[in-house]
Amino acid sequence: MEDKKTSRIREFLQKHRYDLVLILLLVFVSLAALLILSLTRTEGARVEVTKDGEHYATYSLSDEGEYPIGDGNILVIEDGWAYMRSADCPDRTCVNRGKIRYTNQTIVCLPNRVAVKVISGEGGVDLES
Amino acid sequence: MTDRTKRLTTLAISVSVAMILSFVESQIPALIPVPGVKLGLANIATLFVLYKLGWKEAIAVSSVRVALSSLLFGSVSSFLYALAGAALSLAIMALLKLAKIFSTITVSITGAVAHNIAQIGVAMLILQTEVVIYYLPALLISGIITGAVIGIIGALLLNKISIDPR
Numbered sequence: 001m002e003d004k005k006t007s008r009i010r011e012f013l014q015k016h017r018y019d020l021v022l023i024l025l026l027v028f029v030s031l032a033a034l035l036i037l038s039l040t041r042t043e044g045a046r047v048e049v050t051k052d053g054e055h056y057a058t059y060s061l062s063d064e065g066e067y068p069i070g071d072g073n074i075l076v077i078e079d080g081w082a083y084m085r086s087a088d089c090p091d092r093t094c095v096n097r098g099k100i101r102y103t104n105q106t107i108v109c110l111p112n113r114v115a116v117k118v119i120s121g122e123g124g125v126d127l128e129s
Numbered sequence: 130m131t132d133r134t135k136r137l138t139t140l141a142i143s144v145s146v147a148m149i150l151s152f153v154e155s156q157i158p159a160l161i162p163v164p165g166v167k168l169g170l171a172n173i174a175t176l177f178v179l180y181k182l183g184w185k186e187a188i189a190v191s192s193v194r195v196a197l198s199s200l201l202f203g204s205v206s207s208f209l210y211a212l213a214g215a216a217l218s219l220a221i222m223a224l225l226k227l228a229k230i231f232s233t234i235t236v237s238i239t240g241a242v243a244h245n246i247a248q249i250g251v252a253m254l255i256l257q258t259e260v261v262i263y264y265l266p267a268l269l270i271s272g273i274i275t276g277a278v279i280g281i282i283g284a285l286l287l288n289k290i291s292i293d294p295r
Contacts, residue, residue, distance in 0.1 A: 016232060018230040018231055018235075019231055019232050019234070019235040022231065022235055022239065023235060023238060023273070026238065026239070026242055026269070026273055027273060029269065030266055030269035030270045030273065033265055033266040033269060034266040034270070037263060037266055050256065050257070050258045050260070052257075053255075053256060053257025053258065054257070104260075104263050105263070106260045106261065106263050106264065108252070108256065108260070108261055108264070110206060110210075110252060110255070110256070111204070111206060113255060113256055115256050115258045115260050115261065117258075117260040117263075
């Protein structure tokens with residue numbers, strides 16, 4: 001009974017060995033990428049806003065307030081967190097993204113070509129906002 | 130029915146099924162707020178055509194589906210994303226199927242992951258910023274999950290549906 005079971009498992013593994021290798025490889029790469037991102041994450045100091053592929057503005061996470069980005073988006077900085085309050089696009093993915101504060105966390109609005117990225121405080125926090 | 134007529138009809142039905150799946154997909158709100166994450170329902174149709182008819186037919190059905198559904202439910206930028214995603218995922222899936230050593234589910238998973246990588250690539254080009262690369266882990270993991278779901282559905286359908294009842 002037990003032998004039958006193990007031989008069936010072995011047969012399955014044998015038949016699907018390439019599948020298993022490929023899937024495990026994909027899972028491994030994803031987890032490694034996730035691990036690298038979470039290990040390198042530190043508290044950020046500023047957010048860098050890019051619009052239409054160009055630098056738009058840099059705001060300090062300690063400067064609370066509402067910052068319109070172009071016509072479509074409103075970025076809010078509150079209690080050291082940055083989030084998108086509103087967007088004029090239908091998918092509103094950027095608004096649903098929630099709050100960010102750690103380095104390399106990102107809010108992206110694809111329709112309006114806006115990207116907000118948290119960066120570290122090196123090079124002085126006091127930048128014009 | 131002649132073979133030509135039959136082929137044309139099968140392709141037309143596949144496109145319409147893919148369109149319906151695209152429409153249903155466009156009505157489902159995003160599960161997690163990461164751009165590019167989606168279930169990929171239309172890939173059921175692509176997978177089906179790829180296995181039942183072949184890669185040329187899959188390219189035809191996939192490109193007509195992408196063009197029509199972007200026109201009807203999407204925008205210019207969503208067309209670029211969808212096209213890049215569909216092209217890369219179909220290319221990968223066709224190659225893996227050609228290798229003949231992978232199951233349908235694996236082909237679907239790799240296709241979904243390829244689709245999501247293509248989305249990141251297009252986002253980097255359009256936004257002209259590398260920050261979107263930080264979405265990669267989330268997109269890889271979601272690709273594995275959605276690809277597995279779609280692959281299981283696809284494998285079931287491939288077993289159940291015969292397009293040649295003669």
